[in-house]
Amino acid sequence: xxxxxxxxTALPNMDRETRDQYVLIIQAKDMVGQMGGLSGxxxxxVTLTDVNDNPPRFSRKSYQYSVLESVPVPSVVAKLKAxxxxxxxxxxxxxxxxxxxxxxxxxxxxxEETQEGVIxxxxxxxxxxxxxxxxxxxxxxxxxxxxxxxxxxxxxxVAVKVIVxxxxxxxxxxxxxxxxxxxxxxxxxxVIGTVSARDPDSSSNAIRYxxxxxxxxxxxxxxxxxxxxxxxAKVLDRELNSVHNITIFATENQDPxxxxxxxxxITVIDINDNAPVFAIEYETLLCEDAAPGQVxxxxxxxxxxxxxxxxxxxxxxxxxxxxxxNFTLRDNKDNTASVxxxxxGFRRQEQSLYLxxxxxxxxxxxxxxxxxxxxxxxxxxxxNNVPRVCGAMAFSIPAGLSTGVLLxxxxxxxxxxxxxxxxxxxxxxxxxxxxxxxxxxxxxxxVRYDDEGGGEEDTEAFDMVTLRNLNIIRDSxxxxxxxxxxxxxxxxxxxxxxxxxxxxxxxxxFQDFIWDRLKVTDVDPSAPPYDSLQTYAFEGNGSVAxxxxxxxxxxxxxxxxxxxLNNWGPRFKKxxxxxxxxxxxxxxx
Numbered sequence: 001x002x003x004x005x006x007x008x009t010a011l012p013n014m015d016r017e018t019r020d021q022y023v024l025i026i027q028a029k030d031m032v033g034q035m036g037g038l039s040g041x042x043x044x045x046v047t048l049t050d051v052n053d054n055p056p057r058f059s060r061k062s063y064q065y066s067v068l069e070s071v072p073v074p075s076v077v078a079k080l081k082a083x084x085x086x087x088x089x090x091x092x093x094x095x096x097x098x099x100x101x102x103x104x105x106x107x108x109x110x111x112e113e114t115q116e117g118v119i120x121x122x123x124x125x126x127x128x129x130x131x132x133x134x135x136x137x138x139x140x141x142x143x144x145x146x147x148x149x150x151x152x153x154x155x156x157x158v159a160v161k162v163i164v165x166x167x168x169x170x171x172x173x174x175x176x177x178x179x180x181x182x183x184x185x186x187x188x189x190x191v192i193g194t195v196s197a198r199d200p201d202s203s204s205n206a207i208r209y210x211x212x213x214x215x216x217x218x219x220x221x222x223x224x225x226x227x228x229x230x231x232x233a234k235v236l237d238r239e240l241n242s243v244h245n246i247t248i249f250a251t252e253n254q255d256p257x258x259x260x261x262x263x264x265x266i267t268v269i270d271i272n273d274n275a276p277v278f279a280i281e282y283e284t285l286l287c288e289d290a291a292p293g294q295v296x297x298x299x300x301x302x303x304x305x306x307x308x309x310x311x312x313x314x315x316x317x318x319x320x321x322x323x324x325x326n327f328t329l330r331d332n333k334d335n336t337a338s339v340x341x342x343x344x345g346f347r348r349q350e351q352s353l354y355l356x357x358x359x360x361x362x363x364x365x366x367x368x369x370x371x372x373x374x375x376x377x378x379x380x381x382x383x384n385n386v387p388r389v390c391g392a393m394a395f396s397i398p399a400g401l402s403t404g405v406l407l408x409x410x411x412x413x414x415x416x417x418x419x420x421x422x423x424x425x426x427x428x429x430x431x432x433x434x435x436x437x438x439x440x441x442x443x444x445x446x447v448r449y450d451d452e453g454g455g456e457e458d459t460e461a462f463d464m465v466t467l468r469n470l471n472i473i474r475d476s477x478x479x480x481x482x483x484x485x486x487x488x489x490x491x492x493x494x495x496x497x498x499x500x501x502x503x504x505x506x507x508x509x510f511q512d513f514i515w516d517r518l519k520v521t522d523v524d525p526s527a528p529p530y531d532s533l534q535t536y537a538f539e540g541n542g543s544v545a546x547x548x549x550x551x552x553x554x555x556x557x558x559x560x561x562x563x564x565l566n567n568w569g570p571r572f573k574k575x576x577x578x579x580x581x582x583x584x585x586x587x588x589x
Contacts, residue, residue, distance in 0.1 A: 007044060016048040055154040056082035056093045056139045062159040065119075069127040070167040074120045077106060081116040082139035082156055091115065092142040098157065099136035106162070108137060119160070127166040128200055135160040171197040171207050171250035173262030178248075180230065183269045184238040192221070195228040197250035197260050205252040212247035212261075221266070223248060230264060238268040239304040272364025274304040276313050278372045284339070285390060286354075287381035288346050297339040297374065298332075301360045311335060311362065318357035318371050327356055327376070339374065348378035352391045 005026060024044040031037030058080070065078040084091040095108045095117035105123045110116070117137060140155035173195060180193035199205045209228045211221060221244070222233045228248070243265065250260040284297040301313045315337035316322075317329045326346075330338045339356065354376040361369040379387035521527050 007046070014048060016051075019048070021048070022046040051086075051090065054085040054090075055156060056084045056141060057156050058082045058139065058158040060158065062161065064161045064163065066163040066165055067121075067125065068165050068167050069125040070169065071121060071125065073124055074122060076118055076120050077162060078119045078160065079111075079116045080119075080137065080158065080160070081114070082158075084115075084141070089143050090141070093139050094142055096138045096140070097135055098138045100134055102130075102133035102135065102162075105133060106135060119162075125164050126200070127164045128202055131164045131166075133162040133164070135162065166201070168255060168258060169200045170258040171199050171252060171260035173197040173248070173250060173260060177263045177265055179265045179267070181267045181269055182232065182236065183271060184236045184273070185271045186232050186236060188232055188234060190232045192230045192232065192266060193264070195223070195230065195248050195262055195264055197228070197248075197262060199252060199258075203254075205254045205258075207250045207260075208253060210249045210251070212249060215246045216244070220244060221246060221264075230266075236268050238270045238306075239274060242268050242270075244268070270306050272305050272307065272362065272366065272368060275368040275370035276301040276303040276311075276360045276362045277370055278302075278358075278360075278374075282374055284374060284376045285379045285387045286341070286346060286376050287379055287385050287387065288348060289381065289385075290341050290344065290346060292341055292343050294341050295338045296327075296341060296376065298336055299339065299358065299374065300336045303362055305362070305364060307364060309363075313363075314361040316359050316361075318359045321357050324356075326354060329356075329358065339376075346378050348380065348389075348391065352378050354378070 005028065007024065007026075022045070024046065025041055026044050027039055027041040029037050029039040063078070063080055067075075067077050071077075082093060082095075084093060093110065093115060095110055097106065097108050100106075105121070105125075106119055107122050108117050108119045111118055117139065119135070119137075136157055137160050138155055138157045144154050174197070178193060178195050182190065182192045186192075195209065197207055197209070199207060208225045209223050210225065211223050213219065218234065220232065220234045220236060221230055223230050228250075230248075246264050246266065248262045248264055250262065252258040279300040279302045282297060282299060286296050290296065299315070301315075303311055303313075313335045315329060315331045317324075317327075321327075324342075326342055328340050328342050330340060332338060337358070356374040356376055358372050358374055359369060360372060361367055377390045379390035382388045
């Protein structure tokens with residue numbers, strides 16, 4: 001068996017904190033180290049492990065920190081760290097405030113990652129109250145090895161001074177919420193209370209007060225800018241707003257940016273300024289067969305006021321209805337009343353609606369009252385006194401007819417009415433004369449001359465005096481033409497069929513003919529019920545030869561002469577022939 005090489009410490013007290021590692025060169029020889037023997041070497045690294053043999057130590061005996069008095073809670077005030085030569089868990093430590101003049105103002109904890117002591121704020125600071133604090137901080141090892149207790153205490157202490165720096169602070173109200181009460185009957189300008197604020201800074205600047213109008217939109221209140229006295233600016237109404245929560249501003253005169261805020265909570269005390277009224281709008285139905293003494297309605301009342309002792313209402317009939325023979329009222333003594341009948345035999349045909357005035361009085365001081373009208377409608381009731389028909393003008397609906405059927409019947413009635421109106425409108429429109437019967441010569445508007453004429457003879461040919469003669473007496477009897485006639489006055493008709501028209505001027509003849517044809521059309525049952533164009537072939541009495549195609553016939557009934565045709569020559573004759581050819585066309589048929 002080969003012998004072992006043992007490595008032992010040569011020094012009695014090795015210190016890891018001084019040197020934590022050693023490298024050794026180890027040589028081994030055979031033949032007990034004699035000449036000619038063989039040898040081998042190797043390196044050995046010796047690492048010293050840590051033990052908790054070093055206490056924490058602060059690098060300084062005291063520390064000083066500054067902090068603004070306006071820092072919020074919980075803000076970090078300072079950080080400090082004690083040094084420990086050990087590592088890992090042997091270097092873990094806890095911090096404590098073991099003494100000082102600020103109990104409860106500060107606290108300290110350990111940052112586990114950095115092993116620092118973190119001092120933080122637990123209460124707000126006030127420079128004007130206390131401007132500095134003295135603390136005694138202790139750092140202690142968390143894991144202590146009992147065998148090293150002889151080395152001394154494993155903790156250290158340090159003095160910490162915290163200086164509070166002054167900050168220009170806004171005014172502070174005292175108290176923050178001011179509670180006030182005022183009667184809703186208070187007059188404008190009544191003093192309600194006073195708010196108070198002070199400048200917490202040592203300078204103690206003057207303060208001006210104002211109201212945040214966003215919390216008092218209707219400007220019910222005013223505040224004195226110097227004294228903080230709050231008074232009413234308008235008449236108050238508790239029923240509209242019973243509590244006013246307004247914000248008061250306190251502003252430093254020298255620094256307007258410093259504004260403090262306080263609250264004024266104003267409660268409006270109630271007075272009896274509202275009369276009681278019906279709780280709801282009652283609909284009272286009375287059966288025709290109701291018996292005397294029957295309760296037909298139970299009524300109650302409401303009041304916008306809220307007396308401390310609660311409401312108490314008194315009901316009675318108004319004086320004008322106290323002696324009526326139809327109804328009576330009973331106060332139930334519980335803020336309700338019952339309406340009862342005094343007789344039987346109600347008939348809705350005789351009277352369908354009764355108006356009953358009811359007087360309601362409250363218990364306020366002074367008491368207020370109001371008269372409310374209860375409408376009682378008489379109804380025809382069925383089984384179990386269920387009203388079926390109410391009111392004198394009501395009518396019953398036959399059983400079995402649904403709403404859809406009723407709507408269909410109503411739609412039919414409306415449709416018939418519309419059709420009747422349309423028929424009447426068409427008849428009225430059809431009977432409107434197509435021509436206005438006037439004494440004016442209608443041909444006067446259509447006579448047109450498009451040539452130079454033939455001189456003096458041409459002027460005589462168209463005698464305007466004859467065309468404008470409106471005083472010739474018509475024949476009292478004009479032969480009518482029925483629609484059934486095979487030929488309605490064709491141009492080839494005999495002279496005898498037009499004898500009655502020849503003795504009258506053309507304008508009178510044509511007017512009479514048109515009016516006669518309109519009369520026939522109006523009474524014709526086969527005529528369409530709308531406006532239509534009626535055409536008739538009637539040439540009048542202008543042709544002696546009884547045909548417009550013959551212009552050379554002598555005239556025995558007219559004083560006009562047609563000798564001017566010879567002066568016009570072939571051109572006018574060609575026009576006359578063309579006119580004669582149109583006699584049988586559709587224009588004149």
